[in-house]
Amino acid sequence: MANETIDKLRVNGERLWQSLMELAEIGATPKGGVCRLALTDLDKLGRDLVIKWAKEAGMTVTVDKIGNGFLRRAGKNNDLPPIVTGSHIDTQPTGGKFDGNYGVLAGLEVVRTLNDHGIQTEAPIEVAFWTNEEGSRFVPVMMGSGVFAKAFSLETAYAATDADGHSVQAELERIGYVGDEEPGDHPIGAYFETHIEQGPVLEDNDVVIGVVPGVLGIRWYDCTVTGMEAHAGPTPMALRKDAMQVAAKLIQEVVAIAHRHEPHGRGTVGNVSVHPNSRNVIPGQVKFSVDLRNSTNELVDAMDADLRNVIANVQRDSGLPIELEVVSEYAATPFHEECVTAVQGAAEKLGYSNMPVVSGAGHDAIYMARLAPAGMIFIPCKDGISHNEIEDAKPEHITAGCNVLLHAMLERAAVV
């Protein structure tokens, strides 16, 4: 097929939007969002609908033992590993219509578009949906892709239970999504994922496509400052051991550390717990979370060292014991240069404004990057808001992201 024809190929944005809206009816909330927690009846209905659409598009379906689905469009040479795209169907309890769902349905729209134009690819194309990406009902998050990439075992995932004690294994069986395939026994030639940015950068820069160079490394801590609780009235300032004052200083330092490690350094204190948390009692203990992120593991390590140094100084100056505990960490994930270039090239070719936007949040693509060349495509979301029923994206951006996906995948899958 002539390059010129391929270059002019565009997805059907209206069809994609309609599919997104139809899927969003499953678990729709009164505020316009979606509540479709992993492995619930609603998740089953969502999966069933996507599979129905895939079959209508002539795709074959495989499900693995953790419930990951692979919707396959055959290529000319089916010995080649498939070029895969995907994301997830589950949502947060007060989630939106686009997070995850967009990545799956954009893949479906790519296939529908290829069908419309009778285009055959050399390598097969697959659309994956990964089980329990959100982690709202079961931890760990990114469960299906994590098992697939052997980040943790199938047994670990199966044993996870929700707040009511239901296990992943039992719930997968209940909704009929325990497949035959061993997770990971599924070749991947390259992996792309389209996703709303979940941040404000594209909107703030009035840019359509985010070319994602990688995902920030994350380190999570709990920090505990121990003072001495005492009456706010009878205790003079000089005789206090006010845990909140010391915590307040450290909370400001967390942000200062992020600023010292620009442009990608991020520091957040999201959770603060004060004991006894009474108006007229000087706090005896304050526990707070620290979330540090940066684009490389070395930079995260540098922020870690900065934090420990600050804590040592504040402990010495205040005389109050300060404990710091790492509660979890995720390595930084640089995406594959060829995939990043494919995304950027597709955006350029299509005439979409684009810029690099590092991903601060986790995505299934992180695990795929361990197995194959991987890349991501971001589109703007309104006010950078996600994990919220008011999550919103513009139809033209939904379409643009899908067009970039189409052309990036075609480059990797090679048109016959």
Next chain:
Amino acid sequence: MANETIDKLRVNGERLWQSLMELAEIGATPKGGVCRLALTDLDKLGRDLVIKWAKEAGMTVTVDKIGNGFLRRAGKNNDLPPIVTGSHIDTQPTGGKFDGNYGVLAGLEVVRTLNDHGIQTEAPIEVAFWTNEEGSRFVPVMMGSGVFAKAFSLETAYAATDADGHSVQAELERIGYVGDEEPGDHPIGAYFETHIEQGPVLEDNDVVIGVVPGVLGIRWYDCTVTGMEAHAGPTPMALRKDAMQVAAKLIQEVVAIAHRHEPHGRGTVGNVSVHPNSRNVIPGQVKFSVDLRNSTNELVDAMDADLRNVIANVQRDSGLPIELEVVSEYAATPFHEECVTAVQGAAEKLGYSNMPVVSGAGHDAIYMARLAPAGMIFIPCKDGISHNEIEDAKPEHITAGCNVLLHAMLERAAVV
């Protein structure tokens, strides 16, 4: 009676200690504290025991309509208003043996000592116990003395309910402590109150007697900083509206304001509430309490102006809205010079080390100061801790405070 005999008069410290320990058995907790909430069956048992002791000491008993008790030892001239001492019998849920109880039993020990030595006073002497000083079960705190001083009405107090919906009036009736006397229809010549310091100053200075010049004025605020909640990962530092960071700055300023208004300025942030309080979400709103205190109303006003100025600057610099609401305030209460001098003179005469210690906490004496010359005597408590089952005081300090009370009261009541 010769001045020399009077000067040598000392209370029976062992008897006082035994009475304190016996009263502490009513509502004793496994950890060595006392739980004797206002107007419970245990409060009734405590009141009954104190009244039994008072009658054994030849005193007459009056109870008013809010349940305040007045235990009277007649003087030579019973037309003179009585010299009154007292405090409260109720405790915090995890209270100690001394808070309040000491002030009542020290008064009883004064009477027992006068009886032992057959000493008659010109004016009558009374020991008062005030209903619901702690305010743990019913608000407002210092209820009995507040009604007595007409700070609020009997009806307001009667209508107050506990967490289970029981009213003060119903509970007073149930335990049989609704008296005939109109609250406040009871002359007071002067008022003294002995109390554990509830702070660390005396212990820190190794001093036995605190001569209390007055009670700090208090202003309580709620401060709310509104930012924008967003994902900790995808949101670059420059695009954040982090309410916790702005709150952390203000929390530090509260303490700085107190330091700018030494020696009596106090600033405390005891309560902090973060929304949504999630590890990986930038806080969208933080609400925290502010407690400012100082020795005069003018100084509290100056701290208030300082706080408002700081908030205006931080709001301008951060661009985040900050709301400040006064939730309650208590005027500063200077005690009567003659009573303060009487306490200080008694401590000197008895050879006890002493120093001025302003009261940072509220006491029934605050309301009495509206009606008559009033003063307070503090003794050290272990580590400055009160409102805690581990509250502790040394027997020799218990005795010393009671000796000071004896001599201060004798000076005002005049020995015949």
